[in-house]
Each structure stands twice: as C-alpha cells, then as structure tokens.
Amino acid sequence: MENDKPVNSTPSVSSVIAEGVLFEGSLHSSSHIFIHGEIVGEINAPSVNFGKSGIMSGTLRCRTATIDGSFDGELVGDEVVLGTQSKVNGNVSCRSLKVARGALITGDISVDDGIDV
Numbered sequence: 001m002e003n004d005k006p007v008n009s010t011p012s013v014s015s016v017i018a019e020g021v022l023f024e025g026s027l028h029s030s031s032h033i034f035i036h037g038e039i040v041g042e043i044n045a046p047s048v049n050f051g052k053s054g055i056m057s058g059t060l061r062c063r064t065a066t067i068d069g070s071f072d073g074e075l076v077g078d079e080v081v082l083g084t085q086s087k088v089n090g091n092v093s094c095r096s097l098k099v100a101r102g103a104l105i106t107g108d109i110s111v112d113d114g115i116d117v
Contacts, residue, residue, distance in 0.1 A: 019053045
C-alpha cells in the first residue's frame with residue numbers, strides 16, 4: 001500500500017495570531033500556537049511560541065513556551081525558553097527554564113519537577 005495513513009486522519013494544524021490582531025478571551029488548542037499579535041486572556045495549549053511582536057497579558061498553561069516577545073501574567077509550563085528580546089512580568093512556574101542573555105524578567109520564578117501543567 002502506497003499510503004499507510006488512515007483516510008480520516010487529521011493533519012497537525014497550528015494556530016497563528018498575526019501581527020496587528022488583538023484577541024481577547026480564552027483560547028484552548030490541541031496544537032501549537034504562534035503569537036505575533038496581542039492576546040488578553042487565557043491560553044491552554046501544548047506549545048506556544050511568541051514572536052518578537054507577540055504580546056500577552058493573562059494566564060498561559062502549556063508544555064512548552066518559547067518567548068521572544070512580551071508576557072505579563074501567570075505562566076505554568078514544563079519547559080519555558082526566554083529569548084534575547086523577551087520581557088516577562090509576573091509569576092513563572094515550570095520544570096525547566098532557559099534564559100538567554102538580554103531577557104528581562106520581573107516577578108516570581110519557581111522551577112520545580114513537581115509543577116502540574
């Protein structure tokens with residue numbers, strides 16, 4: 001058989017909040033989210049990636065968060081990666097934290113294997 005994929009399989013799809021877009025509310029996703037615009041509210045997703053223009057204010061729960069933009073609020077995740085231009089203000093609770101030189105962090109940080117995502 002040339003194609004072993006089931007006929008009804010769902011492809012992996014990512015969601016994008018584009019630059020210039022303001023989203024207010026709760027966003028729950030079973031796939032990756034890219035943020036280049038602004039979000040005010042709550043996100044629950046497997047992984048979230050903030051571009052340099054990405055801004056969020058609220059609560060973020062995910063397995064992996066990669067931030068090159070700005071975040072203000074409460075972040076709970078397995079792995080948090082802060083890029084050189086990231087600005088984080090608030091509470092960060094995670095199992096693993098990587099901080100690049102130039103990242104700015106203000107708030108409480110807890111790195112613990114017992115964090116429940």
